[in-house]
Amino acid sequence: MCGRLNIIDDPFSHYVSEQLGIVFSAQPREEAFPSESLECVVAGYDKQLFQLPLAWGIKPTWSNKLIINAQAETVQTKPTFSHAYSTHRAIVPCSGWYEWKTEPNGTKSKYLFQSENDRPLYMAAVGYPDAGQVVTLTTEPTDSYKTFHHRMPLILSAEDAACWLLPSSTNHTGLLSRLVDDTYWKVIAIG
Numbered sequence: 001m002c003g004r005l006n007i008i009d010d011p012f013s014h015y016v017s018e019q020l021g022i023v024f025s026a027q028p029r030e031e032a033f034p035s036e037s038l039e040c041v042v043a044g045y046d047k048q049l050f051q052l053p054l055a056w057g058i059k060p061t062w063s064n065k066l067i068i069n070a071q072a073e074t075v076q077t078k079p080t081f082s083h084a085y086s087t088h089r090a091i092v093p094c095s096g097w098y099e100w101k102t103e104p105n106g107t108k109s110k111y112l113f114q115s116e117n118d119r120p121l122y123m124a125a126v127g128y129p130d131a132g133q134v135v136t137l138t139t140e141p142t143d144s145y146k147t148f149h150h151r152m153p154l155i156l157s158a159e160d161a162a163c164w165l166l167p168s169s170t171n172h173t174g175l176l177s178r179l180v181d182d183t184y185w186k187v188i189a190i191g
Contacts, residue, residue, distance in 0.1 A: 003056075003068050004098040005032040006112060007039075016041075016093045016120050019158035022049045026093070032056070034068045040090045040134050042127055043165040054090065054127055054134035072139040072154045072176040075126060081135065084126035090134050091161045092123040098190070099148040110190040111148060122161040124154040124175070139176070148187075 009028040016024040026039040037053045044050060057066040060080055070081045096114035103109050115121050124137040138151040145152045156164055156175065164175050 003034045005038070005056075005092070005094045006030065006096040006098065006114070007032060007093075008095040008118075012093075012095055012120055019120070020049055020162060022051065024051050024093070031098070032094075034066055038092050038094075038134060040092050040125065040127065041161070041165065042088065042090045042129065047166055049162070049165060052090075052127070052129065053132075054129070055132055056092075056134060056136070058128060058131070058133045058135055067135060069138045069151070070126060070135050071151075072124070072137045075137060075176070081126055084128055084135070088127040088129055089164055090125040090127035091156065091164060092125050092134065092136055093120045094123060096121065097123075097153060101148050112188040112190055114186055114188065116186050120158075121153075122156045122158065124156050124161075124164055137176075 007026050007029045012028070013025045016022075016026075020041060022041065024039070024041065032038060034057045036056055038056050040052050040054045041049055042052050057068040058080075059066050067080070070078065075081045075085045095118075096112050099111050099113065100108045101111060125134045126137070127134045137154040139154045141149060141152040154176070160175055
């Protein structure tokens with residue numbers, strides 16, 4: 001998955017607030033980049049959801065680069081992500097994300113993936129609130145998405161997003177392997 005997100009102006013914040021039952025507000029951003037602050041949603045110890053700005057990406061001492069994504073298939077077991085998965089799951093509401101595709105003539109084209117009904121998309125993530133950071137999750141792509149990239153964001157429905165955030169006596173493995181249908185979003189060629 002490429003490291004660029006898109007956040008449109010209202011009614012985006014209104015939809016997030018309505019769907020998740022919280023007061024949510026995000027400034028519109030044509031492109032949000034790694035290391036920048038993203039308005040995330042997390043659950044408190046009292047199981048109440050709230051908005052929390054977190055910087056996109058972590059830089060562990062063993063890495064020479066910023067890590068912005070974790071694989072959904074291994075987030076529970078990789079030492080870098082397992083504690084955050086167990087204790088600090090997050091979602092990143094966005095309007096869409098960008099991918100670049102190499103065309104048959106060798107040029108790169110930019111594509112925007114947005115929800116089909118212009119509602120918010122909820123990317124599954126794990127948070128590091130003490131450091132003020134978040135890492136989004138990726139998963140295997142759908143068949144049509146494979147033409148753009150070998151990984152895609154793990155997108156959750158509003159109902160699944162709330163479930164993802166709340167503590168549970170069972171793990172969230174089912175959500176980690178759930179793919180949204182290709183009809184859930186539309187693809188717009190940017191150039």
